[in-house]
Amino acid sequence: MGTCGDCEAELAHCHGTVVFHVAARAECTEPDCDMPExxxxxxxxxxxxGCTCAAVMSAHRVG
Numbered sequence: 001m002g003t004c005g006d007c008e009a010e011l012a013h014c015h016g017t018v019v020f021h022v023a024a025r026a027e028c029t030e031p032d033c034d035m036p037e038x039x040x041x042x043x044x045x046x047x048x049x050g051c052t053c054a055a056v057m058s059a060h061r062v063g
Contacts, residue, residue, distance in 0.1 A: 017042040023053035
């Protein structure tokens with residue numbers, strides 16, 4: 001397996017993925033991560049994981 005360039009350069013970063021929620025704060029897939037969202041290489045919307053918070057928010061706006 002290759003070596004992470006950010007690790008070698010001792011740069012602040014995380015190997016997890018930031019998951020952006022519509023109805024809640026963004027969260028990282030690494031349980032102990034306390035890094036800001038900006039230092040994550042990987043970012044996804046929560047619906048990619050089957051989260052339904054966007055649909056729930058839409059339903060509250062309509063109804």
